[in-house]
Amino acid sequence: MRSTIFKFRIYIAGDTQNSIMALANLSAICEANLPKRHKIEVVDVLREPKRALAEGIFMTPTLVKLAPSPVQKIVGTLEQLGRVLEVVGLRAPIA
Amino acid sequence: MFHRGNGLPFRRLANAGLQHKAPTGIVGFDEITGGGLPQNRTTLLVGGPGSGKTIFALQFLAQGARVYKEPGIFVAFEETPTRIVTNFETFGWRLAELLKQKLFFLDAHPTPDLIQSGSFDLSGMLAALEAKAEEMGARRIVFDAMDIVLALLPDAAAKRRELYRVHEWLLARKLTGLITAKAGGDEDTSLGQQPFGFMQFMVDCAVVLNHRVELGVSQRNLRVQKYRGSSFDENESPFVIGKQGFDVAVSRILGRVDAKVTNERVTSGVKRLDTMLGGGYYRGASVLITGFPGTAKTTLSGAFAQAACRRGERTMFVGFDSDGTEVMRNLTSVGIHLAPYAKSGLLRMISARTITGSAETLLVRIKALAKEHRARCLVIDPVSTLSKAGNELTAHGVAERLIDWSKSDGITLVCTSLLDEMTERLDGRTPLQISTLADTWIHLNYLVQAGERNRGLSIIKSRGTAHSNQVRELILSESGVTLADIYTAGGEVLMGTLRWERESAERVASEVADVAGKLKRVSLDAEEAVLEVRAKSLQTELVAKKVEKTLLTRTTESRVKELLRGHSRMRQLRGGDAAVPHRKKAR
Numbered sequence: 001m002r003s004t005i006f007k008f009r010i011y012i013a014g015d016t017q018n019s020i021m022a023l024a025n026l027s028a029i030c031e032a033n034l035p036k037r038h039k040i041e042v043v044d045v046l047r048e049p050k051r052a053l054a055e056g057i058f059m060t061p062t063l064v065k066l067a068p069s070p071v072q073k074i075v076g077t078l079e080q081l082g083r084v085l086e087v088v089g090l091r092a093p094i095a
Numbered sequence: 096m097f098h099r100g101n102g103l104p105f106r107r108l109a110n111a112g113l114q115h116k117a118p119t120g121i122v123g124f125d126e127i128t129g130g131g132l133p134q135n136r137t138t139l140l141v142g143g144p145g146s147g148k149t150i151f152a153l154q155f156l157a158q159g160a161r162v163y164k165e166p167g168i169f170v171a172f173e174e175t176p177t178r179i180v181t182n183f184e185t186f187g188w189r190l191a192e193l194l195k196q197k198l199f200f201l202d203a204h205p206t207p208d209l210i211q212s213g214s215f216d217l218s219g220m221l222a223a224l225e226a227k228a229e230e231m232g233a234r235r236i237v238f239d240a241m242d243i244v245l246a247l248l249p250d251a252a253a254k255r256r257e258l259y260r261v262h263e264w265l266l267a268r269k270l271t272g273l274i275t276a277k278a279g280g281d282e283d284t285s286l287g288q289q290p291f292g293f294m295q296f297m298v299d300c301a302v303v304l305n306h307r308v309e310l311g312v313s314q315r316n317l318r319v320q321k322y323r324g325s326s327f328d329e330n331e332s333p334f335v336i337g338k339q340g341f342d343v344a345v346s347r348i349l350g351r352v353d354a355k356v357t358n359e360r361v362t363s364g365v366k367r368l369d370t371m372l373g374g375g376y377y378r379g380a381s382v383l384i385t386g387f388p389g390t391a392k393t394t395l396s397g398a399f400a401q402a403a404c405r406r407g408e409r410t411m412f413v414g415f416d417s418d419g420t421e422v423m424r425n426l427t428s429v430g431i432h433l434a435p436y437a438k439s440g441l442l443r444m445i446s447a448r449t450i451t452g453s454a455e456t457l458l459v460r461i462k463a464l465a466k467e468h469r470a471r472c473l474v475i476d477p478v479s480t481l482s483k484a485g486n487e488l489t490a491h492g493v494a495e496r497l498i499d500w501s502k503s504d505g506i507t508l509v510c511t512s513l514l515d516e517m518t519e520r521l522d523g524r525t526p527l528q529i530s531t532l533a534d535t536w537i538h539l540n541y542l543v544q545a546g547e548r549n550r551g552l553s554i555i556k557s558r559g560t561a562h563s564n565q566v567r568e569l570i571l572s573e574s575g576v577t578l579a580d581i582y583t584a585g586g587e588v589l590m591g592t593l594r595w596e597r598e599s600a601e602r603v604a605s606e607v608a609d610v611a612g613k614l615k616r617v618s619l620d621a622e623e624a625v626l627e628v629r630a631k632s633l634q635t636e637l638v639a640k641k642v643e644k645t646l647l648t649r650t651t652e653s654r655v656k657e658l659l660r661g662h663s664r665m666r667q668l669r670g671g672d673a674a675v676p677h678r679k680k681a682r
Contacts, residue, residue: 018214045218046222049227053201053224053226057223058201059244059247060220062215072210077212077213078213079212079213087210
């Protein structure tokens with residue numbers, strides 16, 4: 001389990017404030033919790049609008065965890081750290 | 096590249112004005128707003144649950160794509176596009192057909208398992224929409240149930256920011272935008288507290304839909320709250336969601352083209368009534384037949400329907416009281432046969448008893464049915480039902496619109512109206528005040544006299560035609576409907592048996608006189624014959640006398656001669672003197 005690689009894709013909209021914040025938060029989470037065990041793909045919907053359309057991304061920023069399964073989507077700036085970790089599967093949900 | 100519609104009359108008309116408008120194709124709404132929604136601007140459509148926001152929005156897109164050559168995008172925040180398409184198939188807009196290239200649904204409804212952390216914005220969606228809009232040349236866009244996505248945003252500031260973003264985006268992209276949003280039950284109080292309160296200031300046009308229940312009858316209203324740079328009808332207009340979608344009732348818009356007026360007359364189905372009216376009803380006129388229950392209002396309108404069918408005109412008979420077949424059966428008893436026409440499809444009998452709802456709903460249904468049937472003549476029996484079905488305030492407006500509509504479509508309308516025997520007798524007003532609007536008003540009433548009730552018909556008014564001022568008796572018989580002259584005796588009107596008595600008395604009197612005349616003639620003839628005979632016998636007598644006279648003369652002469660000869664002979668014999676022949680010579 002420790003060697004599992006986490007694949008993320010984050011959809012951002014250019015350099016809007018929300019997007020910049022989300023990117024920063026994501027990198028911070030990955031560095032802290034998944035050092036060298038993560039891959040981040042950044043999709044700028046302003047540059048690739050058709051892709052956003054095809055993949056059904058309408059709110060930016062949106063983070064998609066592609067691997068390990070299940071695929072999870074989180075919308076927003078990812079500022080509630082605990083919640084993000086929970087969704088991504090790095091921390092057990094607090095009962 | 097955006098595709099622009101061209102060659103459409105509406106567009107050209109709008110271009111002539113100050114502001115460009117995007118016609119919605121919604122019956123009535125384009126009239127209220129003078130052409131449609133503001134083009135390349137944003138319109139906000141607010142309304143409570145089930146007020147028809149999505150229908151309005153979708154119709155705007157569907158009509159745009161189909162009629163005005165303006166492809167559109169529908170952003171669905173609330174329902175999935177497949178569900179919307181299925182739900183709206185019933186309206187006959189053939190959405191599936193449009194979906195190929197002229198209409199695009201963007202499924203933007205947040206999934207229930209959506210996880211959110213922190214704030215977000217809609218730039219992603221707008222970027223995606225922009226790409227799509229350019230690809231398909233979209234000119235219209237609808238954001239349906241914007242409130243759903245805004246509710247996910249953490250604070251009011253963020254909501255405002257996103258609304259602004261959408262608004263700015265719409266303006267920059269030159270798309271005609273329509274944003275729908277929910278409002279609580281009471282529009283006045285709840286809107287101000289929502290971010291839409293501010294949005295109403297931001298947008299160029301705001302339309303409010305509401306749905307009320309008044310006296311147990313559902314009533315939908317539409318109101319244009321604001322429209323920058325354009326005049327509009329500010330009042331609430333009732334609307335109905337019918338088979339074809341939205342139908343907004345417009346009463347009278349100033350400057351609307353007047354209905355075509357003809358001098359053509361159509362028969363009322365009763366010959367003598369035509370004479371009374373100076374030739375019948377005018378084509379396209381609205382005729383009102385009022386009367387108490389059982390005064391043969393239906394019969395009179397049935398006669399009109401039959402006459403219309405005989406001319407081969409498509410006719411519709413809307414009956415609120417009884418079933419179509421029942422009406423036809425009952426009319427057969429007075430010699431009005433509608434069944435063959437109903438069978439051939441020329442006549443359409445509508446039993447409207449089953450149609451429930453507000454007066455507005457009824458009118459819309461009737462209109463739709465009449466259009467479907469391509470009716471030229473329409474009978475509504477009785478129109479007074481309209482005032483019962485909803486509140487009386489709107490019913491008057493409905494009656495007005497009914498007449499307006501039938502006039503502008505050139506439909507000859509005959510409607511009957513029930514008068515409440517107790518309350519309306521004195522002033523003679525009809526409950527809908529339709530009597531002031533109708534062109535011809537025929538009133539039927541009872542005359543109770545000598546123990547019988549008889550039907551009397553009079554024409555109260557008939558615009559533009561000379562008409563009889565006389566009350567006539569309406570007689571129903573197996574052979575049909577006829578009007579009889581009434582007898583006036585000593586200032587009293589005689590009808591029914593009294594009239595019959597008077598008529599038969601006169602008949603007897605004339606017969607007696609006739610016989611007496613004949614008798615006199617016979618006796619005169621006899622006298623004449625007697626005289627003639629007498630004259631003949633006298634003549635014969637005269638001839639006899641004449642003969643006798645000549646005979647007598649001759650006898651006398653010969654006797655004189657004989658006498659003379661006798662004398663001479665005697666003288667000769669006596670040998671007397673010859674003095675006598677001298678005497679004879681002297682004679």
